Structures are given as structure tokens and as C-alpha cells.
Amino acid sequence: MTTLKYQTVIIGGGVAGMAAATELHKSGSKVVLIEGNKKLGGQVNNWYKVFPNFRPASEIVNSLSTNLLKDKIPVLLETSITHIESNSGNYILKSNQGQVIEAETVLLATGFNTFDPSGKEEYGYGIYPNVLTSVELEQRLKTNTNGISPKRIALVHCVGSRDEKVNRLHCSKVCCVSAVKQAIELKEFYPNAEIICLYMDLRMYDNGFEELYRDAQLQHNIKFIRGRLSECALNIEKDLVLKIQDTLAGLPMKLTVDQLILMVGKEAHQLPQFDESIIIEKASHGFIKPADSHLNPNTTSQPGIFCCGTTSGPKTIQETISDARSASLAVCDYLNKK
Amino acid sequence: MSKFGFKLTPSGTINYDQGDFRLAEFIDQHEPSSRLCISCGACSATCTGGAFAKLEMHKIHLFIKRGMSDNVKTQIQNCMYCGKCQLVCPRGVNNRNVIRLILTHFKI
Amino acid sequence: MNDIEKNVWRKYQKNIADDNYFFVRSCIRQNFFPASEQAFLKIMRNVLGKNVIEDPKHTTCAGIGYHSDVVTFDTLQTIMGRHFSLMTEAGIKNVAISCVTSFGLYSEVLETWKHFPKELEKTRDYLYKATGRTFEIPENIAHCSDIIYKFRNEIAQKATRKLVNAETGEPLSIVDHIGCHYSKIFPEYGEGGAEFPQVLTGMVSAWGGNSVDYPERRHCCGFGFRQYLVQANRGYSVSNTYKKLVSMEPYKPDFIVSNCPGCTMFMDKWQYTISEMEHKTFGDGNQGVPVLTYEEMAGLILGYNPWDLGLQMHQVSVEPLLKKMGIPYDESLKFADKNGHKSSVPFQPSYIL
Incomplete structure (x- = not known):
């Protein structure tokens, strides 16, 4: 040869x-x-x-x-x-x-590869059908096939990033701003739905990121709650029940959502x-x-x-x-x- | 309940599904800059009333957004209307108008 | 098996010994659900033909004292070393643990010795100085519910009835509650992990019932050791049970099954407390939701007499459940002793039947 x-x-x-x-x-x-x-x-x-x-x-x-x-x-x-x-x-x-x-x-x-969130069992990925990854959401946005009429959607930051429990200590850098971008896209898709980002920190470090965040708040009324999702379960109406801590209010918080987007991190x-x-x-x-x-x-x-x-x-x-x-x-x- | 020497502890969890969002909608409609609050706390740190009484403007923004109107109503009574919270806000939230709207809503 | 859980529980398949167990009892189970451990031994020996050894010299593991900050970790390790010494004497290498608190602590002590061998040396030294005893480390430890889970299909084959409504033929809706220390501390020590534990739902499905997943499924029953031990703090404890009961209410469960002594006791007895405090009952009418141990659940499908299983000791009456399952019982023998002599009937609560 x-x-x-x-x-x-x-x-x-x-x-x-x-x-x-x-x-x-x-x-x-x-x-x-x-x-x-x-x-x-x-x-x-x-x-x-x-x-x-x-x-x-x-x-x-x-x-x-x-x-x-x-x-x-x-x-x-x-x-x-x-x-x-x-x-x-x-x-x-x-x-x-x-x-x-x-x-x-x-x-x-x-x-890179994206983190497989089935390792975060408490988020119910692969178990509850309305829990999907940010990558899967991109596909649905692209093909216009999200197919639900939600009242409320939550995006969870840092899934597979900054998390010792899944042996991923690093920050994946792009998930914060990706979440803000996807939140705006979802809001444009479902103007009457409430879109919530659940974040630990918002790392809007690059040109145009902070501006996008501000825009998400002011123009699109995206809600930001500082607290990491601790558990997702299904209630009898098949809504997803989220348990988080509103760390700014200093109180535990419970809310139901129709869809949960996991901002999956990057791994080598x-x-x-x-x-x-x-x-x-x-x-x-x-x-x-x-x-x-x-x-x-x-x-x-x-x-x-x-x-x-x-x-x-x-x-x-x-x-x-x-x-x-x-x-x-x-x-x-x-x-x-x- | 005295029968047992103890009673049920009320839950402190914010139940977002059952919040009272009338005030939140009112503020959001009339003062959209309130959406920009990021809980940096500059307003509360400089607050004239907050040094002596329970009054934290950034918490008031949170309580409004979480549908916890009762907490807002209690705290706002301590406001001295000095306007310093607006002066220091890095996000340009029109806090004076937010306070005015809260008072209007509660007919205080 | 519950479909939605398949993905997760597959990861957590633990090794459970096949035979020859050294049985360690639970302190509070012998008081509150006294026939459950007897039912375990009967199932193991008579139904499954297994060798289970007990030693009357076995004591408490001191777990309640440890979690209430009155027993030190050194003492706890030494007590466990002594139990292992009894096991070694009996020529057994596997431990079957009745209590979830003990199970969590045995796991914790063994993990400690794995990572900090000096602790093991120290324990051997303490035990030898105090009692002259030495011990081997067990090859396998399992909670008794793990062992019943392992043999669930064999039990199903010998069962005389299923977990179904005898009238409609529909599977019963069953809520599981796993003791926190079964798998929250070491998920890999638990069958199915901590978020979607399989140990009890596996039994429920194998025996014809329908397992219910509800939002507060993983929430602690509220026992919390030191909270419960101080009377004034019990409101904190009962509030957690209340939260769970409210969360499961829409699913109309036929009964709750638990693998933990404290949880079974609290979820059963707090229903009475809540009914007296708040006039609130759960379940059909004012009947409450029965709370069974997994041995009682196994005993019912194996056709054991409900009173031999100790179901008369429950706060929430089990008769409606027995009727639902078509299980015959003699009401007049409910509060009779072993020889059929009537004993006194307990006080009737105001709200819960």
C-alpha cells in the first residue's frame, strides 16, 4: 500500500x-x-x-x-x-x-462532546419525556418540531459543568450565554409562555453577552432565578415539579414547568x-x-x-x-x- | 394541638405556582425597568431605612417577582422616599417609580 | 418494573449474597412491627430454604445514639466490630441487616475502614482491650429488603395471591418509601441507587402491584433522630411526613410500603397525630393509608394470617386493605394473644378510623 x-x-x-x-x-x-x-x-x-x-x-x-x-x-x-x-x-x-x-x-x-445528563439522575433525563438537552432543543428549533404549547419552560445552567458529583469541575463557558439565547428563541416561539433560567452564576464574559442578557430581561421578560435545580419529579398532571433554592430570596422554591432544558456542558x-x-x-x-x-x-x-x-x-x-x-x-x- | 406539645410547622417554601402575581403584573406593566434587577444589593446597602428597619429594596424586587406580596407590603412601610436606591442602581431600575407603584397598588 | 425507571436502576445492581446470613435485628422494629422480623426469618428459612443465623449476644448498633450525638464514632465502630466478631464466631461471612439506620452505618463504617485503615486498627485494638474479641470483615452486607428483592421472583412463585384488588382484578397502587440511609449516603450500596431506588418497586411489580411515582417520593419521612427525640421539635418532624402524605394524596395509594423502621413507624403513627391536630385524614373515608413493611407485604401474598404478621399493631387500620385484597381475617382475634385469649382493645382515635 x-x-x-x-x-x-x-x-x-x-x-x-x-x-x-x-x-x-x-x-x-x-x-x-x-x-x-x-x-x-x-x-x-x-x-x-x-x-x-x-x-x-x-x-x-x-x-x-x-x-x-x-x-x-x-x-x-x-x-x-x-x-x-x-x-x-x-x-x-x-x-x-x-x-x-x-x-x-x-x-x-x-x-468536544456534550455531557450525557442521564448521569444527573435527579433531573430525570431519559425518564421524563419533557426533559431534554440544549442540543436536542436546537434540533427542535431548527426543524420547528418542539410540538408542545407550554405555559412555562425552565433552562438549567451548568449541567455537567462545575459539578464535583459528576466529576466535572470545569466551566464549559458557552452554556450561560447559550441559555440566554435559547430562552429568547423560546420566548419568540411561545410569546405567552414564561421562560425561566436557573443559574448558579451568569458568566457573561464576552463582547455582546451582557448586552444579550440585558435584552433577555428587558425586551423578552426572561426570568432569572439564582439556584441550582436539586430535583425534578412528575406530578399527577404529568407536569415537571422542580425543587430549587432561590438563593437570592434565601428560600426553597417549588414550581411546575412543562418542559425542562438541560444546558449540557462540554467534555473532551x-x-x-x-x-x-x-x-x-x-x-x-x-x-x-x-x-x-x-x-x-x-x-x-x-x-x-x-x-x-x-x-x-x-x-x-x-x-x-x-x-x-x-x-x-x-x-x-x-x-x-x- | 396542645395535646401533643407540638404542632405542624408551616412550610417556608416559595410555591411559585400559587403566588399572588397581581402586584408583579402591575409593576411589570408600568415600570419594565424593574425586570433588570440582578439583586446586586447596592440599593439595600445604601438605604436610609434599611439600616434601622427591615427594608431591602433588592428583596422587594424578588418578593414581587415571586408573588409574595405580603412581604412587600410590610417592608415598604419603612421607606423614607429618599431616592438613594435609584441613584446607585447599576442597572438603571427606576426604583422611585417602583415604590410609588407599590404604594398605589396597596392604596397606602 | 416501572418503565420510567429502567434506565437509571440498571446502573446500580449490587452484589447480594445467595445464602448463609448473619441476621442483625433492628431496635425499634421489634417494638413497633414486632412480627416483621419473624416473617423475614420464616420466609428465608421456610419458603426459600436459606441459612440465617442469629446470636442473642447481638446488641443495638447504637445508631440512634450516634445520630443524636450521644454516642461517638469510635464507640459505634467498636460495637460494629463486636457484631462482626459474633458473625466470625458463627462461621458466617454475610450480614443481613434489618434496620436502615444500621445498614447506613455499617456501610459508613466499612467505607471508613477502606479509606482510613488506621480507624480499623484502632477499632480492633479497642475491641480486643475491652472484650478480648477479634473479628473478620464481612464479605457481603445487605439490607434485608435487598435479600427479599433478590428472591422476589421465587417468592412470587410460591405466593397464593397478588397485590391486586380482588374485586376488580386491578393492580393496587402502592407508594414506596425508602429510608434515607439506605442509599442516599452511598447510592452504590442501594439497589437502584438513590433517585429511583428499585428495591421496593421491584417487589411491588414482581408481586402484581402498581408502583406510584410522586413528587415528594425522595423526601425524608422527617424522623431526623434528634428532632424526634425532643418533644418540642416533633412538629418539625411531623411536618415532613405531612408534606409527603399531601404529595401522594392525588394518586389515591392503597398502601405505603417502606424498608425503614423509623419511616414505617412515622408514616403510620403520624397519620393519627395529624388527624388529631388538623382533623385531616388521608385515604378513602377517614381510613388513613396503611403503611406496611416489605415483610408484611410479602407475608400477605404468601397467605400468612394478618394477625400473625402483626398488622393489628398498626395505627392505621389494615382491614379495608385486607378486604380489598380479599384476604380473610377473624375480627374477633385481632387483639388476641397467641393462644386466642382476648387482650385489651386500644383506645379509638377521634378522627381516623
Whole structure:
């Protein structure tokens, strides 16, 4: 079998992988982009509109993939890398399709998975039909298939984030603002329904986030209650009964809702299997630990293997694309010095 | 109940399904800036009355929104109408008008 | 099995010994539901043919004292070491625990010894100095309800009736209440975990009943040890039971089944207290909702005489339930002793029948 040769193999065809492929191609590097699914776009494909400006997520994916097409950058779809080993300064990658690829550098853009909330048993996910994840809600919004006429919907922040009980201590960064975005979308969908966000802290850290929160309060009358959901049960009318603590009022609180949206957090996507000689250090939250989080955010503990996007921790789409572009500079620098 | 030397303890839980939201709707309709309160507490910290009596403006906003009108009615009697709560509010809530509306609602 | 719970309880399948148990009794169950432990032994030995050993030298685990802050953890560990010593002497490696408080504490002590071996050393030292005894750590501990759960299908095969309304053939609606210390402290020690415990609903479904899920299902019965022990604090305790009873009321349960001594006692006896305080009763008419132990529930389907199961000791009368299930009983023998001699009849409450 012939070995395909590239300077850089990018693993993962989400927004990070696509953005990095285009940048590396522009810099004259010979790259290939590898994606396990049938189409490019990764997790962003699961979103309908994105914060903070309600832009259709497909616009971002389409724009990035059009660039790839225009530049005729090779893309291998439905291909997963099963094994990576090092070979005199280069890397040999084997795929599930039987290909063998030799490359000078590997850029990991494997991204994240969303937390499976059935581990938070008290929320009743997978048990009560009207409990769904934020990702499932996006699909329903996209296809207009939510199919209920609710009086009240609650969105629970930090599901699978900042929670020692499920061994997830980290903040997933995007859930707060995603919840505010989805709350507004729900309100527009069901103008007479009461939409409530149940939050621990509201982390509106980026440009436009705080403004969106303010807008949600003032223009859309979204209610915000500071308190983490402790238990969800079903009453005889099949409404969901929520037990929370209104930590600002300092009192326990009980309320019924017709639908419960769980803002599921981000966790590291599985990496390809590496040969024993390759050591990729991970941080405590399971994502890749960059060599230097301030100065070398895309360099891993293994020379020649780089990371970008949410492979090194939760990020917004904007941060992911910037990080991918920064990673392409790090890769170029490495190739030039080699 | 003296028969046993103890009695049922009333529940302190906010029952959001059975709150009295007449005041909440009235305030929301006439002073939508009240929606912006984030319970930062600046209003309560600076309150003239709050230093000596039970009066916390940020709690009043919460009680209104939770349908606990009785608590609002009790606390608002201690307000001295100085307006400092409005002066310090970082979210621009028109607290003076909220207080006026509460008084109107309760015909105080 | 309740469909909605399938997903969760599958994760919590614990290992329960198959035979040869060292039985440790509950302090308060022997007083309030005195025939339940006897029914457990009868089912284990006569129906399932299992070897269950008891030792009259077994004492309280001191759990109530421990939770009321009058017994230290060191003392508690040493008492449990002594129980394990009795077990070791009997040549047994599995413990069957009748009480949920004890079960929670046995779990806690064993976990402590696992993570802090020095505590175990210290306990061995204390016990040896005080009594000259040594002990082995059990291979398996299970609550007695776990064991009945494990053999629920065998019991169903030998049952003479089901948990159904004899007249309509409809399954009875049964509310389960699991003692907090059964699985809230260590969910993996409980059959089905803590949020959707399977231990009692598994019996209910296997024996033909319908398990009811209601909003306050996981709420504590309100026992709380030190709250109950001080009379003036009991209002706090009874309020929790009241909250549960109100929450289950719309489902019109035929009875409540519990695996915890304190819960069974409180949910039964507080119904009388609530009726006297608030003139409020639950269940059809003023009958109240009967509260059974799982052994009593098993005994009823196995055709045991209700009075041999000690059902006359309940505050809430069980006769309406017996009628519903088509179980014959002799009213005149309700308050008779073993030899059929009549004893005195208890005082009749004002509101609850």
C-alpha cells in the first residue's frame, strides 16, 4: 500500500479544523483534513442559531467549507484515525479506511462532546419525556418540531459543568450565554409562555453577552432565578415539579414547568490512539494541556503535535476559529524551523 | 394541638405556582425597568431605612417577582422616599417609580 | 418494573449474597412491627430454604445514639466490630441487616475502614482491650429488603395471591418509601441507587402491584433522630411526613410500603397525630393509608394470617386493605394473644378510623 504524504494532517473537520486547514494552505503547507462524519462542521452542525447575534450556524460552516472547496484542500470524510506513531521525526497515521498517512506535523482539532445528563439522575433525563438537552432543543428549533404549547419552560445552567458529583469541575463557558439565547428563541416561539433560567452564576464574559442578557430581561421578560435545580419529579398532571433554592430570596422554591432544558456542558472528545512513545499531556478537566496556556496555547507536550479549538478546553465559535488560526502559525513556525 | 406539645410547622417554601402575581403584573406593566434587577444589593446597602428597619429594596424586587406580596407590603412601610436606591442602581431600575407603584397598588 | 425507571436502576445492581446470613435485628422494629422480623426469618428459612443465623449476644448498633450525638464514632465502630466478631464466631461471612439506620452505618463504617485503615486498627485494638474479641470483615452486607428483592421472583412463585384488588382484578397502587440511609449516603450500596431506588418497586411489580411515582417520593419521612427525640421539635418532624402524605394524596395509594423502621413507624403513627391536630385524614373515608413493611407485604401474598404478621399493631387500620385484597381475617382475634385469649382493645382515635 502506498503511503500518502502531507506536511500537516488535521484531525477533526469542525470549525477549528476547517479554519486551520485554510490558513495552513494559504501559508503554503501541504495539508489534509480528516473528518469522521459524512460532512464537515462538527458540533456546530447541531446548532440552529448562534449567540450573541442569532446568526444561523450553517452560515459559519458553509463559509469555512466553501473556502476549503475553493482552495481544493484535500478532505477525507468518514475517516477516523485509529493509530498514530512517530517515525524519525515524522508521524505515521493509520485510518479505519486502511489508509496510511505520513506527516511532519499533526494538528488535533478533535473538539468536544456534550455531557450525557442521564448521569444527573435527579433531573430525570431519559425518564421524563419533557426533559431534554440544549442540543436536542436546537434540533427542535431548527426543524420547528418542539410540538408542545407550554405555559412555562425552565433552562438549567451548568449541567455537567462545575459539578464535583459528576466529576466535572470545569466551566464549559458557552452554556450561560447559550441559555440566554435559547430562552429568547423560546420566548419568540411561545410569546405567552414564561421562560425561566436557573443559574448558579451568569458568566457573561464576552463582547455582546451582557448586552444579550440585558435584552433577555428587558425586551423578552426572561426570568432569572439564582439556584441550582436539586430535583425534578412528575406530578399527577404529568407536569415537571422542580425543587430549587432561590438563593437570592434565601428560600426553597417549588414550581411546575412543562418542559425542562438541560444546558449540557462540554467534555473532551476522545483522541486517536497514540503509540506509547507519544505523550500528550492532559489537564485535570480531560482536555489537552497546552505547553503554555498564555504564550504557546497550541503546542502540546509532544513536539510536532499541535492542538486547536475545543480540543484544549471549552471555547466559543469565535475563540475556536481564532485559536485555529493561531495554531496554523505555530505549525508553520515548527515546519520552517525543521 | 396542645395535646401533643407540638404542632405542624408551616412550610417556608416559595410555591411559585400559587403566588399572588397581581402586584408583579402591575409593576411589570408600568415600570419594565424593574425586570433588570440582578439583586446586586447596592440599593439595600445604601438605604436610609434599611439600616434601622427591615427594608431591602433588592428583596422587594424578588418578593414581587415571586408573588409574595405580603412581604412587600410590610417592608415598604419603612421607606423614607429618599431616592438613594435609584441613584446607585447599576442597572438603571427606576426604583422611585417602583415604590410609588407599590404604594398605589396597596392604596397606602 | 416501572418503565420510567429502567434506565437509571440498571446502573446500580449490587452484589447480594445467595445464602448463609448473619441476621442483625433492628431496635425499634421489634417494638413497633414486632412480627416483621419473624416473617423475614420464616420466609428465608421456610419458603426459600436459606441459612440465617442469629446470636442473642447481638446488641443495638447504637445508631440512634450516634445520630443524636450521644454516642461517638469510635464507640459505634467498636460495637460494629463486636457484631462482626459474633458473625466470625458463627462461621458466617454475610450480614443481613434489618434496620436502615444500621445498614447506613455499617456501610459508613466499612467505607471508613477502606479509606482510613488506621480507624480499623484502632477499632480492633479497642475491641480486643475491652472484650478480648477479634473479628473478620464481612464479605457481603445487605439490607434485608435487598435479600427479599433478590428472591422476589421465587417468592412470587410460591405466593397464593397478588397485590391486586380482588374485586376488580386491578393492580393496587402502592407508594414506596425508602429510608434515607439506605442509599442516599452511598447510592452504590442501594439497589437502584438513590433517585429511583428499585428495591421496593421491584417487589411491588414482581408481586402484581402498581408502583406510584410522586413528587415528594425522595423526601425524608422527617424522623431526623434528634428532632424526634425532643418533644418540642416533633412538629418539625411531623411536618415532613405531612408534606409527603399531601404529595401522594392525588394518586389515591392503597398502601405505603417502606424498608425503614423509623419511616414505617412515622408514616403510620403520624397519620393519627395529624388527624388529631388538623382533623385531616388521608385515604378513602377517614381510613388513613396503611403503611406496611416489605415483610408484611410479602407475608400477605404468601397467605400468612394478618394477625400473625402483626398488622393489628398498626395505627392505621389494615382491614379495608385486607378486604380489598380479599384476604380473610377473624375480627374477633385481632387483639388476641397467641393462644386466642382476648387482650385489651386500644383506645379509638377521634378522627381516623
